Amino acid sequence: MARSAVLMVSGASSGYLPVDFHRDSVMLHFGALSGRWWVPLVFIAVAGHITNVCVTLFLHRAQTHRGVRLHAIAATPMRLWLWLTTAIVTKEWVACHRKHHAFADREGDPHSPVVEGLREILLKGAFYYRKAVRQPGMLEKYGKGTPNDWLERHLLTPLNWIGVLFMLAIDIWLFGFFVGALVWGAQMIWIPLWAAGVINGIGHALGYRNFEVKDESRNISPIAIWLGGEELHNNHHADPKSAKFKARWFELDIGWIYIRALKLVGLAKIEYARNYGSDAGRHDGMAVNAAA
Numbered sequence: 001m002a003r004s005a006v007l008m009v010s011g012a013s014s015g016y017l018p019v020d021f022h023r024d025s026v027m028l029h030f031g032a033l034s035g036r037w038w039v040p041l042v043f044i045a046v047a048g049h050i051t052n053v054c055v056t057l058f059l060h061r062a063q064t065h066r067g068v069r070l071h072a073i074a075a076t077p078m079r080l081w082l083w084l085t086t087a088i089v090t091k092e093w094v095a096c097h098r099k100h101h102a103f104a105d106r107e108g109d110p111h112s113p114v115v116e117g118l119r120e121i122l123l124k125g126a127f128y129y130r131k132a133v134r135q136p137g138m139l140e141k142y143g144k145g146t147p148n149d150w151l152e153r154h155l156l157t158p159l160n161w162i163g164v165l166f167m168l169a170i171d172i173w174l175f176g177f178f179v180g181a182l183v184w185g186a187q188m189i190w191i192p193l194w195a196a197g198v199i200n201g202i203g204h205a206l207g208y209r210n211f212e213v214k215d216e217s218r219n220i221s222p223i224a225i226w227l228g229g230e231e232l233h234n235n236h237h238a239d240p241k242s243a244k245f246k247a248r249w250f251e252l253d254i255g256w257i258y259i260r261a262l263k264l265v266g267l268a269k270i271e272y273a274r275n276y277g278s279d280a281g282r283h284d285g286m287a288v289n290a291a292a
Contacts, residue, residue: 031176040179044186049226051085051190054078056228056255063146064094067243067272068259074267076151083156083163084170086191090152092133095143099132100200101240102142104215111200114216118205125196164188194227203233210247211238222251229255244273 033039058078061067070078082088096110105114110132113121121128132138146152156163167187172180198220207218217237224231224245232245232253246253262268 028174030173031180032174034175034179040175040183043174044183047085047187048190048194049228050081051187052194052226052228052230053255053258054082055086055088055191055195056230057258058082059088059090059093060097060230061243061255061259063090064097065241065243066145067241067270069269069271070262071267071269074262079147079151079156080163083160084167085164085187087160087164088191089157089160091139091143091146091157094146095139095141096129096132098142099138101237104217104237105204106215111196113201113205118201121201121204122197125200126192129196195230199227199230199233203230207234209234211235213237219251222248224252225254228258229253239274241272242274243270247274247276 103109111128171184217234220231235247244256
């Protein structure tokens with residue numbers, strides 16, 4: 001006779017959620033995670049941070065600037081997670097960002113608040129991104145060297161829209177039709193808000209500067225955790241290829257910590273990371289060289 005039991009875990013009306021144990025396995029019921037109001041919020045925050053980390057490690061530092069090389073064991077889950085939560089096509093993202101560096105805060109920059117206005121980028125940054133990647137020759141010129149394996153050719157690029165629909169099904173199963181749809185909606189606006197809006201907008205308008213580079217990039221916060229280290233935007237523009245965004249002793253780049261952790265277990269190879277030191281005078285001198 002099959003072994004089975006019922007575990008009551010944090011429910012809605014009764015204060016508990018039924019979780020069936022059958023042959024030592026666990027099956028969550030439909031909408032099982034919607035019992036507590038804070039659970040969807042924690043899920044959004046954790047999933048959002050994972051998305052931010054995948055963007056900064058895989059798309060930005062590894063693919064766009066080649067400052068770090070990720071092992072397939074680390075890169076593939078990141079690519080699949082981005083497929084599920086953003087529908088981003090790697091070649092398009094890389095091309096757009098490389099062009100941004102080529103024309104930072106001047107005519108030709110795909111998403112500059114200096115050129116287009118801060119409000120425009122904050123609210124419509126994703127639309128400027130779509131406009132840029134559709135320009136003739138854009139992907140061929142700026143998107144070179146991105147993955148072209150079976151996964152990319154048969155799933156991630158041609159069927160990029162399938163991933164977000166699959167994520168919708170997962171969210172609805174976990175949280176129910178109403179809450180699940182809200183969770184999914186939050187995930188869909190996550191990158192347009194935080195990356196296309198905040199980083200590309202506020203990161204070129206508000207904050208402090210360690211380096212007097214030619215563009216208007218700013219460090220939004222010295223403690224860069226929430227956005228995976230992308231808050232240190234001025235540091236990044238001073239030396240784009242560097243896999244490390246931290247430049248001063250009081251700054252923290254969580255993305256760099258993740259990279260070091262991956263390196264420790266053999267899943268990342270650091271190609272280039274600038275060692276700025278902690279002396280302010282050295283920072284000023286390096287700023288001149290970086291801006292030249």
